[in-house]
Amino acid sequence: MVMNIYKPDLMKVLQVRQQTGDVKSVRIAFEDPARAAEFSFRVGQFGIFSAFGYGESTFNICSSSNWKDYIEFCFRKTGAVTEALWQIEEGDTIGFRGPYGNSYPMEEWEGRDLIFLGGGIAMPPIRCAIWYALENRDKYGHITVVYGARTTRDLVFQDELDEWAQHERTTIIRCVDPGGETPDWKGEIGFVPNVLKKAAIQARNAVALVIGPPIMIKNTLPVLSDMGLAERDIYTSLENRMKCGVGKCGRCNCGPVYVCKEGPVFSLEQMKHLPNDF
Amino acid sequence: MSTIIGGQVLRDMVNDWIGDGKRVGGPGYVGNHLILYRWLHRSDELLLESYPRPHNSIKEFLFPSHEKLYHYKIDGQHIELSEAVLPDAQQIIFAARPCDAASLPILDHVFNWDYRDVFYNRRRSLTTVVTLACQDHDAHCFCTSVGGGPDDERGSDAMLFALGQDQYEVRCFTDKGKALFEGKLEESTRVGKVGPGPERRLDxxxxxxxxxxxxxxxxxxxxxxxxxxxxxxxxxxxxxHCFDITDEKVGSAGVRMRSWDSxxxxxxxxxxxxxxxxxxxxxxxxxxxxxxxxxxxxxxxxxxxxxxxxxxxxxxxxxxxxxxxxxxxxxxxxxxxxxxxxxxxxxxxxx
Structure with missing residues (x-):
């Protein structure tokens, strides 16, 4: 029997954490010990997750590739599948296919300062790279994280932001949109591009990973350029709708590029060669 | 020299294949005017006469519009998966147009780059394609503009050429094609002709x-x-070939489906x-x-x-x-x- 590429692995739900009013993160492990033993992935890759009876959705694997006993993903409740995933509890079974796609070039980034810029629900696909870098702390220069959300209640992985800030040569900047702050808010108030500009980060030897809503990315790119980052040193992860994840179903392409196979990670230099189709 | 066959022998062969448990797909009338490819039950459903082409394509025979990918059973927190049953009957696509057969080697690429699609590949390996070279075309046909033609051999295991009076020249291109017609053909000097095909109008x-x-x-x-x-x-x-993947569940059991999308x-x-x-x-x-x-x-x-x-x-x-x-x-x-x-x-x- 040739492998059925659409049949998922069964995964046990180990833990569910509610991150915000409509965002949860889930920790899962392979039911089959043999699959668990052979499985590996690279940070930046994604999976296709099943809620049986409802369908599949595509999410980044937001845990570090150094964590061997489980993987994690994070989602916002927005449709039928995520409504169903919202109901899952510890001990439940879901499906996982993957890992798919390319990954962050973490080896290429060695020796560089890292600037991570995330907006809202875009923190999970950055979180895996932050953990990976912190777990290989000697290999990277200064790490700066600028993470913005609409309100203080929309920031995900808040406890981990505190934990990251404890590491050496690491700066964590949190911001919320104007009006999204609470009286006791100690972070910045403003949009990610403005907060980044104000932070005046030393960027001579830096690479940046920017993930967020299109408007945030669009307004952040000029700031990074002004800071002196070359297009080949600015990366993002495209979040196109996918069904198969394996280059067949025909919907995730951006011009000649199948995001599920040749992406989702692209440098700005690569993006410049893609048609305006994302 | 050529090899020929009579129309009645062809129709008998179709009936024999169906009787042997093979699946035979081909063009036929649906109602009085619409010609579509579909699975045949008897050879008299098959249309061998000349006409431009059916309004659908043969992809349905290899890549069905709805298809089960696997089954699941939900028992509390436990899920059980089981494979969908893959077809194992030989299938013959008969009297297809060359522009249909030509799609198969093209589709082979996307269903096999890197990840191999077992559903498409299984049907492809079970399939023999017999085309009927085109005598006619209509204003919509443009095969000659995209590298094809009325007797384009791509994807065909064998091709029929109408000789008139219910006689056909048969040209076999592959072992599958030869096996299908083995012992059925007569030697002849008659050679089939094709229509001129549509005028080339695209560059x-x-x-x-x-x-x-x-x-x-x-x-x-x-x-x-x-x-x-x-x-x-x-x-x-x-x-x-774009598709969607969705769930169909009744009670505690369901199936994951693939369906054509656009x-x-x-x-x-x-x-x-x-x-x-x-x-x-x-x-x-x-x-x-x-x-x-x-x-x-x-x-x-x-x-x-x-x-x-x-x-x-x-x-x-x-x-x-x-x-x-x-x-x-x-x-x-x-x-x-x-x-x-x-x-x-x-x-x-x-x-």
Whole structure:
């Protein structure tokens, strides 16, 4: 029997954490010990997750590739599948296919300062790279994280932001949109591009990973350029709708590029060669 | 020398195959006027006479419109998965048009690059394709513009050529084709002829030149705004292969399904955030043309079109590949200013 590429692995739900009013993160492990033993992935890759009876959705694997006993993903409740995933509890079974796609070039980034810029629900696909870098702390220069959300209640992985800030040569900047702050808010108030500009980060030897809503990315790119980052040193992860994840179903392409196979990670230099189709 | 066969022998062979448990798909009348490919129960459902072509394609026989990928059973927190039953009966696609058969080697690429699709591949390995060379064409046919023709051999295991009086010349191209007709053919000196095929009216070099240089052209808005996004072009196209994956569950058991989809649907690319990279119909039409004439060739070396013309044959608003590519050619020629491209196109038609 040739492998059925659409049949998922069964995964046990180990833990569910509610991150915000409509965002949860889930920790899962392979039911089959043999699959668990052979499985590996690279940070930046994604999976296709099943809620049986409802369908599949595509999410980044937001845990570090150094964590061997489980993987994690994070989602916002927005449709039928995520409504169903919202109901899952510890001990439940879901499906996982993957890992798919390319990954962050973490080896290429060695020796560089890292600037991570995330907006809202875009923190999970950055979180895996932050953990990976912190777990290989000697290999990277200064790490700066600028993470913005609409309100203080929309920031995900808040406890981990505190934990990251404890590491050496690491700066964590949190911001919320104007009006999204609470009286006791100690972070910045403003949009990610403005907060980044104000932070005046030393960027001579830096690479940046920017993930967020299109408007945030669009307004952040000029700031990074002004800071002196070359297009080949600015990366993002495209979040196109996918069904198969394996280059067949025909919907995730951006011009000649199948995001599920040749992406989702692209440098700005690569993006410049893609048609305006994302 | 040639090998020939009588129509009655062919029809008897079809009945024998069906009697042996083989599946036979071929063109036949549905109602009084519509000709479609479908699974046959008896040879008298098969249409061997000359006519342009069926309104659907043979892809249904290898890549069904709805297909089970696997089953699951839900028992509390426990899930049990089981494989979908893959077909194991030999299948013969009979009297298909060459523009249908030509789609199969083209589709082989996408179903096998890197990840192999067991569902498509299983049916492909069980399938023998016997085509009927074209005597006729209609205003929608354009195989000759995209590298095909009335006796294009791509994807055919054997081809029939009508000789008149219910006699056919048979040319076998593959071992599968030879095996199918073994012991059935008579030697002859008669050689089948084909129709002239449609006049060549598209110049793909010009089209690709346009596609490479002007993604944002206002042409898309002008030419394709009238598309109603019904997807009929895609569903009846031999090479369109986009699909959706969905769940069908009743009680505690369900099945994960794959179904045909189309890039002409608004929901096709919409993100969870609500953002849609192709929020307007002209952007979706542009995607369809780019996928067929720029993206697929750049990835797999072959255009994703065999010139069957079903897209324009079934389109309710007069779109389809030829109307859009013709507009592109005219635009490109006007842009060249000298009209050189148009001239080149005309010369090729004359040849």
């Amino acid at each position: 793909l070099e010009t089209v690709r030149e346009f596609l490479k240089t002007d993604f944002e052209s206002p042409l898309w808005e002008r030419q394709t705004l009238r598309c109603i996004g019904c997807g009929a072009c895609a569903y009846n196209c031999p090479t369109c 890039c002409q649907m608004a929901m096709f690319t919409v993100h969870a955030s609500g953002h849609n990279p192709r929020s307007r119909q002209p952007q979706r039409q542009r995607q369809r043309i780019y996928h067929k004439f720029e993206i697929y060739p750049s990835k797999f070396g072959e255009i994703l079109c065999t010139g069957c013309g079903n897209c324009s044959r079934v389109c309710p608003v007069g779109l389809g590949i030829t109307p859009v590519l013709t507009a592109i050619q005219e635009e490109q020629a006007a842009r060249a200013g000298t009209g050189a491209a148009q001239e080149a196109g005309r010369e090729k038609v004359d040849q």
